[in-house]
Amino acid sequence: MEFLSGLKEKDTWELSQLTGEKIGSTVKVNGAVHAVRDMGTVAFVILRKREGLIQCVYEEGTARFALKDVREAATVEVTGRLEASEKAKGGIEIRMEAIRILSMPAASLPLAISKWKLNTSLEAKLNYRSVSLRNVRERAKFQIQEGLVRGFREFLYQQGFTEIHTPKIGAKGAEGGSNLFRLDYFHRPAVLAQSPQFYKQMMVGVFDRVFETGPVFRAEKHNTKRHLNEYTSLDFEMGYIDGFEDVMAMETGFLQFAMDFLRENYKSPLQILEVSLPETNRIPAVRFDEIKEKVAAKYGRKIKNPFDLEPEEELLIGQYAKEEWKSDFVFVTHYPSKKRPFYAMDDPEDDRFTLSFDLLFRGLEVTTGGQRIHDYTMLIEKLKKRGMSEEGMEQYLDTFKHGMPPHGGLGIGMERLAMQLLGEENVRETTLFPRDLSRLEP
């Protein structure tokens, strides 16, 4: 029988606590043995902690233990004198006196994680995910990813959005169609949510503005560098909009906030990966049909299909935006209606197009959004026009029967956003545990 009264103070220090003030004093630090470099008369034991690496110096006489007891990948608690060092990272190092072994590995590491750049294939990185991410650069990618998600939420809380948690198992997909994972739900057919679309719209009538950060599932048989079968979607939906421009303005606001947020709170991983954050103060928005023509003219390309964008065209639009408007981002607006789901609001001036947009970041689509139909009659007509059934969507449709404000929203592919920000070639590089056609483990 005891009582818990809250956080316990520890006698071990984190890196950010080991400042100049403590120079000369005895400190205790725990961590994983990242590398051991035996130079003969002295040895360096590099400890990996969540905030970075710290160098510990081993010298016989000072250290009251044998160097051979310190094994790579062991976790330890080191006691020693904190000293200033010009050569060590961060300007400090620990002269080791005592060590307590917390755990020992049972096998040697399959990857040379202590190298600055992890020199191995993507396949190996993914197969040994829990080891490869111990590399400081690999790990930094996911610290930046955290910053993006955190920035998204922080910005939207400030803008009066309410966070929601919607079910991933449901009776019907939001976009319909064949890209759904199917499962048996207590002897009833069910699907995994390909987006929280229906739910976030339903909740706009309750909270006016809502967002969700969660997994979505797409049973697409694509095997490309930019597709995943499960990813994290940053979704929001906002009511009382004057048009889909309000949604683009909100996303621009988010990007501005997120870049500042990273700059302020994620200095270390940005430095480690040498990331240069993109400008976000002025993002061009251009019509789908217009930019297709511009790109065709500038790069001498034939327009094969006026109602579709090929990946190569997206790349060229990115190039065009960079060259002509000095922007890494470009909103492409007024997507063709047949490329958008039934709930997209058609342009009243030309219903072959919608009041919607994609955001391209350095030539890759990272967001799809737009205004939605909020009028019940219009929604039912659109369903009919498409030959779709109302089955499994009754409660979604009823929401509109009972009144909904004009609204719109978007979904951002979190891993893609991180991929483009970090200049990666494959979205799996910025996915913690990717799921694709061939990968279901780890």
Add this chain to the structure above:
Amino acid sequence: MEFLSGLKEKDTWELSQLTGEKIGSTVKVNGAVHAVRDMGTVAFVILRKREGLIQCVYEEGTARFALKDVREAATVEVTGRLEASEKAKGGIEIRMEAIRILSMPAASLPLAISKWKLNTSLEAKLNYRSVSLRNVRERAKFQIQEGLVRGFREFLYQQGFTEIHTPKIGAKGAEGGSNLFRLDYFHRPAVLAQSPQFYKQMMVGVFDRVFETGPVFRAEKHNTKRHLNEYTSLDFEMGYIDGFEDVMAMETGFLQFAMDFLRENYKSPLQILEVSLPETNRIPAVRFDEIKEKVAAKYGRKIKNPFDLEPEEELLIGQYAKEEWKSDFVFVTHYPSKKRPFYAMDDPEDDRFTLSFDLLFRGLEVTTGGQRIHDYTMLIEKLKKRGMSEEGMEQYLDTFKHGMPPHGGLGIGMERLAMQLLGEENVRETTLFPRDLSRLEP
């Protein structure tokens, strides 16, 4: 062709912006028509906005439109004079001059949402979810739920945790057994994650401390007031612990932080629901076998099974903690080994029990946590002892082969935590869109 430069200023006001300063000036406010109360000479039109309700006064002469045009559940934009009013909520009201109808409902509401207490069955509330939550009290539950999740993240960021996003589709469940939803993943058998357990442990070796807030799936055939088949789990896992007491201390710290966070940032929904926040400064922790005996003695109950806790026993433990220790919370420690998954660390002093705990909140389990096995050999032996196969867990097990610090963690059922905080009788009351044996929609 245009440029987006960030957030656009609107000429409509939110409730918190309508302060005393603006009294007497003309304001524009949008919202949903929550209720229309026609008193003969004057009428009151109550608008629902995300921050609450605002009363608008309709008088012929002042208003340049007909009252009959204002329909319940329409969304509108009202222009009028802001006036002080002793009777109106918040001390202000708007004398209506003009109205712009943004949308009209196609049918009347199935529930009387404008009543203070929504007088209907749980079934009806869930069937008409997008309508029932428009009731101000129903909605407030989910605002408080947001505060709990937000407080969880905010606290853990401060404590050096990294947020992760782990896959929900996988090859094998963390706890094994029969409670898994199964699906076909491109012609391979797959399951939905019943917890992020394996992944968060794997990531402790990378980030030292990690957390995730996401959905988990349990194909349990329970049909009770406290079980869901999909829920939001607040999970964390921390390395370099001295014992599972560190995990309980961290949870106590979270609860303290969260209650303060709610008190500061969620005043309005707390008031609406008249929530009294529980004390968290001193949470008792008592052994499983000990509390069973205490409860049996105090309430004259026979111990049927010394290795199991029945729901009624949990209730009595809650009562005991309240009566004897004046606490709404109680940690029950040292759960029997056979009731815990293979990765739980057995108590070296008596391996029939584990170094683990549940947290009961007002007599209901809201958290399961404990220390995990971090030694590879010990883990493999435990698997063998249980007759379990390593299949599908290779990469999880390899993580331990390559060194892991002593660690532990927990999972909190978010909906249950909210349920107990709000004094609800059924967990579905605090679940946005519940999934249970009979409910797959909406």
